[in-house]
Amino acid sequence: xxxxxxxxxxxxxxxxxxxxxxxxxxxxxxxxxxxxxxxxxxxxxxxxxxxxxxxxxxxxxxxxxxxxxxxxxxxxxxxxxxxxxxxxxxxxxxxxxxxxxxxxxxxxxxxxxxxxxxxxxxxxxxxxxxxxxxxxxxxxxxxxxxxxxxxxxxxxxxxxxxxxxxxxxxxxxxxxxxxxxxxxxxxxxxxxxxxxxxxxxxxxxxxxxxxxxxxxxxxxxxxxxxxxxxxxxxxxxxxxxxxxxxxxxxxxxxxxxxxxxxxxxxxxxxxxxxxxxxxxxxxxxxxxxxxxxxxxxxxxxxxxxxxxxxxxxxxxxxxxxxxxxxxxxxxxxxxxxxxxxxxxxxxxxxxxxxxxxxxxxxxxxxxxxxxxxxxxxxxxxxxxxxxxxxxxxxxxxxxxxxxxxxxxxxxxxxxxxxxxxxxxxxxxxxxxxxxxxxxxxxxxxxxxxxxxxxxxxxxxxxxxxxxxxxxxxxxxxxxxxxxxxxxxxxxxxxxxxxxxxxxxxxxxxxxxxxxxxxxxxxxxxxxxxxxxxxxxxxxxxxxxxxxxxxxxxxxxxxxxxxxxxx
Numbered sequence: 347x348x349x350x351x352x353x354x355x356x357x358x359x360x361x362x363x364x365x366x367x368x369x370x371x372x373x374x375x376x377x378x379x380x381x382x383x384x385x386x387x388x389x390x391x392x393x394x395x396x397x398x399x400x401x402x403x404x405x406x407x408x409x410x411x412x413x414x415x416x417x418x419x420x421x422x423x424x425x426x427x428x429x430x431x432x433x434x435x436x437x438x439x440x441x442x443x444x445x446x447x448x449x450x451x452x453x454x455x456x457x458x459x460x461x462x463x464x465x466x467x468x469x470x471x472x473x474x475x476x477x478x479x480x481x482x483x484x485x486x487x488x489x490x491x492x493x494x495x496x497x498x499x500x501x502x503x504x505x506x507x508x509x510x511x512x513x514x515x516x517x518x519x520x521x522x523x524x525x526x527x528x529x530x531x532x533x534x535x536x537x538x539x540x541x542x543x544x545x546x547x548x549x550x551x552x553x554x555x556x557x558x559x560x561x562x563x564x565x566x567x568x569x570x571x572x573x574x575x576x577x578x579x580x581x582x583x584x585x586x587x588x589x590x591x592x593x594x595x596x597x598x599x600x601x602x603x604x605x606x607x608x609x610x611x612x613x614x615x616x617x618x619x620x621x622x623x624x625x626x627x628x629x630x631x632x633x634x635x636x637x638x639x640x641x642x643x644x645x646x647x648x649x650x651x652x653x654x655x656x657x658x659x660x661x662x663x664x665x666x667x668x669x670x671x672x673x674x675x676x677x678x679x680x681x682x683x684x685x686x687x688x689x690x691x692x693x694x695x696x697x698x699x700x701x702x703x704x705x706x707x708x709x710x711x712x713x714x715x716x717x718x719x720x721x722x723x724x725x726x727x728x729x730x731x732x733x734x735x736x737x738x739x740x741x742x743x744x745x746x747x748x749x750x751x752x753x754x755x756x757x758x759x760x761x762x763x764x765x766x767x768x769x770x771x772x773x774x775x776x777x778x779x780x781x782x783x784x785x786x787x788x789x790x791x792x793x794x795x796x797x798x799x800x801x802x803x804x805x806x807x808x809x810x811x812x813x814x815x816x817x818x819x820x821x822x823x824x825x826x827x828x829x830x831x832x833x834x835x836x837x838x839x840x841x842x843x844x845x846x847x848x849x850x851x852x853x854x855x856x857x858x859x860x861x862x863x864x865x866x867x868x869x870x871x872x873x874x875x876x877x878x879x880x881x882x883x884x885x886x887x888x889x890x891x892x893x894x895x896x897x898x899x900x901x902x903x904x905x906x907x908x909x910x911x912x
Contacts, residue, residue, distance in 0.1 A: 351398050354395070354398055354400055355398065355399070355400050355401070358400050358401065358402045358812075361395055361398075361400045361402075361812055362402070362406070362805065362808050362809060362812070364395065365388060365391050365392045365395055365808040365811065365812060366388060366801075366804055366805065366808055368387075368391045369384060369387040369388030369389075369390075369391045369392070369804065369808065370384055370387075370388070370804070372387040372391065373385070373386070373387035373388065382513075383512075383516060384800070384804060385477050385512075385803065385804060385807055386509060386512050386513075386516075388804045388807045388808050388811065389505055389508070389509055389807050389808075389810065389811045390509060390811065391808075391811065392807065392808045392809070392810065392811020392812045392814075392815065393505075393509075393811045393812075393814065393815045393818045394815070395811075395812055395815065396811055396812040396813065396814060396815015396816060396818070397815050397816065398815075399815075399816055400812055400815075402809050402812060402813060404809075404813075406805075406809055407481070407805070407806045407809035407810060407813075408766070410801070410802045410803075410805035410806045410809075411478075411481045411767055411802065411803075411806040412744050412747075412748065412766060412767060412770045413744070413798050413802040414478070414798060414799060414802030414803040414806060415478060415767055415768075415770040415771040415774060415901070416740065416743055416744050416747065416770045416771070416773060416774040416777075416798070417774065417790070417795055417798035417799045417802060418478070418771060418774060418799065418897055418901075419770070419771045419772065419773065419774020419775040419776075419777070419778055419897075419898070420743075420774040420775075420777055420778035420781070420790060420795070421691055421692055421774075421778060421795065421799070422691045422775070422778065422893065422894035422897050422898070423706075423774060423775040423776065423777065423778025423779040423780075423781075423782070423894075424691070424704070424705060424706025424707075424778060424779055424781075424782035425690060425691045425704070425706065425890045425891055425893070425894035426775050426779070426891075426894035426895065426898060427775075427779045428704050428705070428706065428891065428894075429441075429891040429894060429895060434891050436852055436854075437858075437862055437888060437891040437892055438891060438892075438895055439852070440844075440847055440848060440851075440852050440854070440862050440866070440892065441862065441865070441866040441891070441892040441895035441896060441899075442895065442899070443847055443851075444840060444843060444844040444847055444862075444863065444866045444867075444892075445866055445895065445896060445899045445900065445903075447839065447840040447843040447844070448470075448474050448840040448866070448867065448900060448903065449470070449903045449906060449907060451835070451836050451839040451840055451843075452466065452469050452470040452473055452474070452836040452907065453466065453470075453907055453910055453911070455469065455832050455835060455836045456469055456907075456911065457911075459828075459829075459832055461507075461825075461911075462500060462503070462911065463483075463487065463500055463907070463908045463911035463912055464483075464487065464499065464500030464501060464502070464503040464504050464507075465503055465504075465507050465824075465825055465829075466907050466908075466910075466911045467479060467480075467483035467484075467487075467504050467507075467904060467907055467908055467911075468480070468503060468504040468505065468506060468507025468508045468510075468511070468825075469507050469511055469829070469832065469833060469836055470483075470836075470903060470904065470907050471483070471504065471507070471508040471511075471512075471904070472507060472508040472509065472510065472511030472512040472515050472833055473511045473512075473514075473515045473833045473834075473836035473837045474515065474836075474837070474840070474867060474900055474903075475512060475515040475516050475519065475867070475868070475869055476868065476900040476901060476903075476904075477508070477803060477807060478767075478803070478900075478901045478904065479504075479508075479900065479901065479903065479904035479907075480504050480505055480508055480806075480807070480810055480904075481767055481806060481810075481904075482765065482767050482768060482901055482902070482904030482905055483504055483904040483905070483907065483908050484501045484504060484810075485765040485766070485767050486765060486904065486905045486908040486909070487500050487501055487908055488501070489754075489763065489765065490908075490912065499817075501814075502813070502814040502817045502818075502821060503817075503821045503824065503825070504814075505807075505810050505811060505814045505818075506814065506818055506821035506822055506824075506825060507821075507825055507829060510822070510825065510829045510830055510833060511829060511830065511832075511833025511834075511836070511837070513830075514830065514833055514834045514837055515833065515837045516869070516871060518834060518837050518838065519837060519841060519864075519867060519869045519871070519872045520869070520871050520872040520874075520875040521875075522837075522838060522841050522842075522872075523841060523860060523863060523864055523869075523872045523875065523876050524872065524875035524876050524878070524879040525879070526842075527841070527845045527859075527860055527863065527876075528856075528860070528879065528880065530842075530845050530846075530849070531845070531849060531856045531859065531860075532856075534879065534880070536856075537856045537857070537860075537880050538880050538881055538882070540855065540856045540857065541856070541857045541880050541881070541882035541884050541885075542882070544855055544857055544882075544884050545696075545698065545882060545884060547700065548696075548698040548699060548700035548701060548884075566627065566628065566629060566630075566684045566686065566712045566713075567627070567628070567629075567630045567633055568601060568625055568626070568627045568650060568654060569625065569626055569633055569643055570623055570624070570625045570643065570644050570645070570646050570649050570650055571623070571624055571625075571626065571640045571641050571642065571643055571644065572621065572622075572623055572641045572642055572644050573618060573619065573620050573621060573622045573623070573624055573640055573641050574620060574621075574640070574641035574642070575620075575639060575640055575641060576620075578618055578619055578620050578622075579619075579620060581617040581618065581619045582617065582618050583614065583615055583616065583617055583618070584600045584612050584613060584614055584615070584616050584618065585614040585615065587600060587618060587624075588600060596628060596632045596633075597628060597629075597632070597675070597684075598626050598627065598628035598632060598633060599612075599626065599627050599628065599681065599682040600612045600618070600624055600625070600626060601625045601626070601627050601652070601682065601714060602624075602625040602649060602650075602652060603616065603618065603622055603623060603624050603625070604622065604623035604646065604649050605619075605622050605623075609648070609649065612625075623644060623646055623649055624640065625649060625650060626640075627654075627682065627684075627713065627714075628684070629684070652714065653714065653715040653716075654712070654713065654714055654715060655711075655712070655713070655714070655715040655718045655719070656686065656710060656711070656712045657710070657711050657712075657718050657719075657722060657728055657729075657730070658708050658709070658710050658711075658728075658729040658730075659708065659709055659710075659711055659721075659722045659725050659726050659727065659728055659729060660706070660707075660708050660726045660727045660729045660782070660785045661703055661704065661705050661706060661707045661708070661709065661725060661726045661782075662705060662706075662726035662727050662782065662783065662784075662785050663724065663725060663726050664705075666703060666705075666724075666725050666726065667703065667704060667705035668702060668703070668704070668705075669702070669703055670699065670700050670701065670702055670703070671685060671688075671697060671698060671699055671700070671701045671703065672699035672700065674703060674725075677724070679717075679720055679721045679724045680721055681717070682713050682714060682717050683711050683712070683713035683717055683718060683721050684711070684712050684713060685697055685709055685710070685711060686710040686711070686712050687709070687710040688701065688703070688707055688708070688709050688710075689707065689708045689709075689710075690704060690706070690707050690708075690890040691890045691893060691894060692792075693870075693873075693886060693889055693890050693893065694883075694886065695883075695886045695887060695890065696883040696884060696886060696887065701887070705782055705783070706778075706779075706782030708729060709725070711725075726785065727785035727786065729785075729789075731791070732789070732791055733791060733793075734789070734791070735789070735790050735791060735794045736787060736788050736789050736790065739777065739781075739787060739788040739789075739790075740790065743770075743773045743774065743776075743777040744770050744773065746769075746773050747766070747769035747770040747771070747772055747773025747774070748766040748769050748770060748773075749769070750764065750769040750772060750773065751763060751764040751765050751766040751767065751768050751769020751770065751772075752765070752766060752769070764902075764905065765905065767901075768901070768902060768905060771898065771901055771902075775898065840867070841863060841867065844859075844862070844863035844866060844867075845859060845860075845863055848862055848863065854888065857880065857882065857884040857885045857887065857888065858884075858885070858887060858888035859888070860876045860880070860885045860888070861873065861876070861884075861885035861886055861887060861888030861889040861892075862888035862889070862891075862892045863892075864876060864885070864889060865888060865889035865890065865891070865892030865893035865896060866892040866893070866895065866896040867896060867900075868893055868896040868897050868900060873885060873886065873889055
């Protein structure tokens with residue numbers, strides 16, 4: 347044990363990676379439906395390893411924290427600026443008002459309990475489940491005219507308070523929004539019915555609009571049939587067959603034919619006759635019954651051997667931004683092409699006829715390669731898989747954000763600035779928006795973005811835990827068990843406020859109230875619990891704009907609460 351301690355003290359980088367390994371192993375473990383989560387697990391493991399009194403340069407955590415904040419801003423930037431548009435303003439207004447309550451209630455609780463600025467910041471971070479506040483608040487404290495001992499004490503107590511209040515902040519939020527909030531909106535059955543009505547209004551269940559939430563189970567398939575129906579006795583053109591299928595409510599397309607043993611590419615005026623073989627494409631549940639009408643399904647490897655493609659496309663064209671899914675499907679270049687999924691700020695939104703497509707969304711198209719490639723040009727930018735990250739873009743973004751953050755103004759002798767961390771967040775927002783407008787540069791592939799988000803944050807948290815470890819026990823004694831109850835109050839009141847705001851002030855649809863409330867609090871776990879409870883994906887429609895605003899303001903609140911407590 348002495349040897350291990352000596353090695354970790356001499357090589358602190360090994361202590362960091364040991365903390366990450368154990369935290370990522372413990373975090374996902376569940377007791378029934380509860381789990382610590384990776385961030386909290388990494389923090390607690392870091393605290394334990396920190397008892398060995400390992401010194402780590404603060405520069406290490408700063409580097410990874412800036413990387414994390416830039417990635418957060420980059421991810422939500424398009425939706426943040428979309429919220430400034432007319433149709434997004436109500437949700438943005440809701441988010442701002444609710445987020446003010448997310449600051450005010452923890453602040454009032456801290457004042458009532460007599461907490462110091464470090465304890466208040468930890469209460470805010472844990473009760474609102476925003477880990478980044480640990481770093482932002484710490485940076486703010488370090489810039490205040492305090493003694494070195496005071497700065498250390500205040501900074502070290504932040505992760506202690508975060509760890510105590512985070513448990514209810516996560517699990518309690520999911521329970522409140524999935525169980526209590528629907529009761530406040532008239533009961534779970536009433537909310538379920540409202541969600542079903544919204545789905546129907548937006549095109550849910552109507553195959554003419556190819557609605558419904560697209561999942562891995564609802565795949566697009568290509569199948570071959572032998573034409574035996576007498577309807578084809580006099581010959582029907584491809585256009586006539588597709589129109590007839592559309593009249594039955596099916597969006598199916600003819601892709602290829604075999605006529606008299608010759609392969610024929612489908613064209614609108616090509617005639618289909620009895621005994622021809624025809625390939626149809628469409629959703630599996632629509633196409634699987636066509637052997638009862640067209641004729642029996644056949645296996646013809648040569649006929650079915652043609653290139654199909656699944657392609658992610660970043661929406662960047664002005665003429666596509668703001669239109670509905672049903673309008674996009676009706677475009678001539680979408681003939682034979684299906685929309686398999688839509689992601690907004692990395693959140694899946696339901697694919698329905700009335701779902702509005704925004705600039706910066708990523709939609710997944712499936713169809714013949716030549717047709718998908720043509721459609722991609724009309725829609726935006728083909729986001730083909732790549733391993734390369736535009737590091738010049740990332741580096742310049744973080745530097746410019748940091749330079750903005752270090753600018754300081756003095757109010758009554760108190761220095762106020764965004765700090766380098768706040769500046770990196772703002773830069774990420776702007777650069778993420780620029781990428782959505784001009785997708786030919788600034789690409790960060792999804793795996794790289796995951797690394798920046800998850801490894802960046804958890805590397806920072808690991809260093810925080812190890813550094814705060816020696817004083818963690820004393821800090822826990824200082825805040826007391828009562829902090830858990832105070833944290834529960836600070837978690838619940840903003841969520842209840844959000845539901846009441848959505849119901850009585852903004853008069854949102856129940857699904858949007860739940861989604862907007864979860865989004866403003868940036869609690870994805872609660873969104874999943876809500877969708878399970880109401881048996882609908884529609885709450886996701888209210889999640890993305892408020893999530894972008896929440897990710898921004900909650901981090902900035904880390905600066906504000908320190909100044910308020912001072």
